Amino acid sequence: MSLLHGLLQGELTSFLRKANRLLRQASLQALDALIAKHGAALDATSTSAVITEASALISDADLSIAALSLKVFVTLTSKQPQSAQEVVEKALPAALTLVKSPLLQ
Secondary structure (H helix, E strand, O other), X not given: OHHHHHHHHHHHHHHOOOOOHHHHHHHHHHHHHHHHHHHHHXXXXXXXXXXXXXXXXXXXXXXXXXXXXXXXXXXXXXXXXXXHHHHHXXXXXXXXXXXXXXXXX
């Protein structure tokens, strides 16, 4: 079952690089549900890929995608506390830039 989770997580993560907004949105929602349900069973390599790809989506270009990305990070750090350091390193700079955006003022 863990192999299936890894493959599913890999496919969903690859969809985050696509240009289709609805596909990215659905992928983030599915990743959040997968992590919420099976977060402890997911391997570090796949989790690292999710962190890398989702952190690239945190910008003021699309606030709903940014919010979903941040939600994935909240779920991930609650289910896998050992991933918190990588989330801080990769996602926090983008999140801080987003907070300073004129769109949120």
